Amino acid sequence: MKCTIQHDLPGRLRVHLCCGRMTLSQADVLEYYLLAVEGVESVKVYDRTQDAVVVYNGVRGRVLRALAAFSFAKAERMELVPEHTSRALNREFEDKLAVTVMCRCLSRLFLPLPITSALAVLRSAKYIREGLLALRHRKLSVAVLDGTAVAVSILRGDYNTAGSVMFMLRLGEILEEWTHKKSVADLASAMSLKVDKVWLRAEGTEVLTDVRSVRPGDHIVIRTGGMIPLDGKVVEGEAMVNQSSLTGESMPVAKRPGSPVYAGTVAEEGECVISVEKASGSGRYDRVVQMIEESEKLKSTAEDKAARMADRLVPYTLGGTALTYLVTRNVTKMLAVLMVDFSCALKLAIPIAVLSAMRESAGYHISVKGGRFLEAMAKADTIVFDKTGTLTYATPTVAAIVPFGGQQEAEMLRLAACLEEHYPHSMANAVVEEAKRRGLSHEEYHSQVQYVVAHGISSMVEEKKVIIGSAHFVFEDEGCRVPEGEQEKFDAIPAAYSHLYLCIDGVLAAVLCIHDPLRREAREAVKALHDSGFSNVVMMTGDNRRTAESVSREVGVDAFYAEVLPEDKAAFIRAEKAKGHTVIMVGDGVNDSPALSEADAGIAISTGAAIAREIADITIASENLFELVILRRLSQALMGRIHGSYRFIVGFNLSLIALGVAGILPPTTSALLHNGSTLGISLKNMTDLLDEDTAAQT
């Protein structure tokens, strides 16, 4: 497309697209097209002016060529844009704000006094009614104060003050709604991520199928840790389903034949066959939005506190007003107290700070499901890592296969892959990948998986019971044994690897050594976490003790727990919480889900299992552990900002009241100062918390 360069700096380019009008969706198409260009760091598209700002660190020519080759139709076919973007939402609220401000300016400039007064009276009815309603419910809330302030101003004939009070309240309402809608939309689009493949049961066998080709009436199989991708009814089996993504209730619900299951929920344990009722793509996103709105998962306790605090201040303000009148017998001084209303400042500035922090964290590929998790992140002193996939790379590999009892290596790998295929865990993926790499097909084996528990899988293959899993599961729970005369060989298996044990009919058949290398930055990141105030960094793993010990020494964690079961992880977190600690859990897999929901804030590394993403409060899309440090800094900065705003608002307004009562400031001036300071602090709270340098350092 033809473009003109408007502004050109090394690494930054602003171009104007000669395309006439640009719609919102076209702007999205352009933005995501440019983001996909190699070397481009960030893109901002302004549809109103048809301009795009591109920040890049690669070759300038590449950006220019990409722009020249761009066309809306072509880029649209590339399907780069996610299903939902927040552009339309932001536009709606920007417009609302702009219209409100413009109307206010215009009416003050041009409309004659009688008309503005009449309008003020009309609009005041709403606030007075709400105040009366609150009184009728015997609540002395902010609404009462708002109503009183508006009513008194109107009764005194001071329409101007009434107008500006209502204007500020209206702005606050719009911003609050924006905060809410935006966080819901972000959360929902994170949650409506698609599961691409499902196990479709057809003619007795299970086939891995694209979810889009599933039709109503088809039977799909869901196992432990799997997300239920479509609405349907259980026809066979039993599973404990976690519906927290829909209901906010973290206790799993038992689903038996006949029970309905909903898209977006996750099977925590068990296995069931579902008869699909609705094909994919029927308004899942909207349903998720609706359900989140119903559950009050979002409110930050800081926001809550602000609202409660504002409510608590009401009696004092009213009392102060009455007292001032009684002592001074001066209506002007009395109004000075009444006009300084803490509520709108608190209600405006703090949600804005939270929203802006959530927006900022999204910029670092961190999606946060609510303000209170940022609060937990700021306050936490204990952080628990599940080793695999978080401290180590998410893609472990099979390093060696040690067969026992005269079994063939390749044959054992084939068998292991056949079982592990059903289990969404990075170790399992490693086995399946290795089999694929060696060209071992295992379709003919398609077996009836009996059950899957957190630490292993049991199945029947050719009339024999085959199990695979951890040492604990295989030797203690299932009572398998090492073949005669091979104990020495068994002991000699290198400890540096994680192990998977495969047994056939109760006899060990092979040990798969899984190489799970530590992340390059793990050590540094743990150190940075210590520096940022975590006093207790804990590593948990299902691996054997020796492996865990060597890893923990290498990473520098304060404590480690080896051979733990999922329940143990959750129990540990519960115990730490009972001791008064605030605990963060970082995990990626199925077996972390109880711990993730138990923690004050559960963080999922998003390459992990669907269930971890669903249950986690915070999702990190990046492959870098330093994101945790950034998140920590960001949330601490946010809490600092919230407390700072708090002290400022209360302090500043108290001095306004004092000056008003002393007769130094007339009510209109104090109202002006009050509103001005509110606006100022709200604008300040919209700015980024971390500057680029601090982010780059981490």
Added chain:
Amino acid sequence: MDMKKIGLFAAGVLFGTAGLKVLGSKDAKKVYAQTTAAALRAKDSVMTTVTAVREGADDIYAEAQAINDQRAQAEAESVIEDTSGEAEESKAE
């Protein structure tokens, strides 16, 4: 009862019948639509101007940062590094 009052009364009757008709008529609605459209256009043009100003401000900010980066770099380049320690070390070897 003077003529003025009668006139006012007549005007009221006229407005109450024909006037309301005119205000609710198709043509009047067209006028309203046009006025609203003009208002919306005005709003859009204000918003476009705001966006343009914002872009300009961003450009200036980015340029200012680039200037400071350049200065810092120039300053760093104008310093001659102290290599006395290295020279002695190489002598010692």
